[in-house]
Amino acid sequence: MDELPHGTYHSFRLPDGREIRGQADTFERLKALHLPEDLSGLDVLDIGSHEGFYSFECERRGAKSVVAADKITWEMFPEHRTTFDTMHGIFDSDVEVVVSSVEDLVESLDGKQSDLTLFLGVLYHAPDPFEYLRIVKQVSKGLVVIETVVDFLDVDLPVLAYYPGDTYNGDTTNVTAPNIPALRAMMEDAGFHDIEIFEPHEKHRIHQLHANAAVYPRSLVSKLRSRLLKPTISGRVVVHARAD
Numbered sequence: 001m002d003e004l005p006h007g008t009y010h011s012f013r014l015p016d017g018r019e020i021r022g023q024a025d026t027f028e029r030l031k032a033l034h035l036p037e038d039l040s041g042l043d044v045l046d047i048g049s050h051e052g053f054y055s056f057e058c059e060r061r062g063a064k065s066v067v068a069a070d071k072i073t074w075e076m077f078p079e080h081r082t083t084f085d086t087m088h089g090i091f092d093s094d095v096e097v098v099v100s101s102v103e104d105l106v107e108s109l110d111g112k113q114s115d116l117t118l119f120l121g122v123l124y125h126a127p128d129p130f131e132y133l134r135i136v137k138q139v140s141k142g143l144v145v146i147e148t149v150v151d152f153l154d155v156d157l158p159v160l161a162y163y164p165g166d167t168y169n170g171d172t173t174n175v176t177a178p179n180i181p182a183l184r185a186m187m188e189d190a191g192f193h194d195i196e197i198f199e200p201h202e203k204h205r206i207h208q209l210h211a212n213a214a215v216y217p218r219s220l221v222s223k224l225r226s227r228l229l230k231p232t233i234s235g236r237v238v239v240h241a242r243a244d
């Protein structure tokens with residue numbers, strides 16, 4: 001058997017039952033996705049596959065084909081691509097790799113559309129989230145499952161949060177997050193239908209605003225703090241929608 005990877009991002013369960021515990025609890029996250037148990041006959045696309053946990057899981061659930069697409073992490077942190085390749089070997093997988101940015105995806109896939117598209121943990125990295133949703137719609141012709149950060153959960157009007165620098169979780173690649181009405185509206189405008197947004201599976205205080213007093217004036221931070229004493233206003237949701 002291939003040597004087991006260490007210090008992984010995804011958690012994995014090996015064919016012999018052993019577990020690799022990564023930084024992300026993919027077993028718990030998987031439950032929140034409400035993925036159909038039986039994917040037989042479906043062509044699946046996993047956009048932003050990273051170390052591939054969800055791609056391999058779709059294959060395990062009987063998908064006819066699975067494409068794992070990613071670029072940024074695989075190029076910036078090759079150890080994650082190495083983990084993907086090692087797990088591909090361990091699972092004796094037929095998952096196909098497409099190295100592509102979201103921006104180039106329609107071209108990279110030659111216009112092919114999938115029956116099930118996973119877009120997990122990617123939308124908040126988008127400089128232009130509406131454009132990303134339109135691309136996801138273009139490469140899909142069935143169920144689309146999105147998992148993403150949402151913010152301003154206590155605001156009823158559609159709004160988007162913008163995170164300058166590393167103000168969301170200390171990570172400069174986190175750029176923006178809609179609240180739930182904005183996410184729904186953007187998805188409708190991108191052409192999705194039958195949009196179901198599940199209850200947030202995580203909720204947080206607006207910790208990014210506490211983090212960086214240099215970016216946000218002290219008076220704004222203290223105003224927001226007092227406004228936010230009770231509500232937990234950012235979080236993560238899963239969305240199911242149809243692209244056919």
Ligand SMILES: C[S@@+](CC[C@H](N)C(=O)[O-])C[C@H]1O[C@@H](n2cnc3c(N)ncnc32)[C@H](O)[C@@H]1O
Nearest residue numbers: 048050070071072073100101102120121122125
């Ligand atoms: C937070 S990780 C999520 C990984 C996995 N989908 C999950 O849910 O565990 C975000 C992934 O999106 C990818 N990503 C972000 N922006 C991207 C872009 N513009 N083009 C391609 N991939 C991108 C990153 O490379 C990374 O693998």
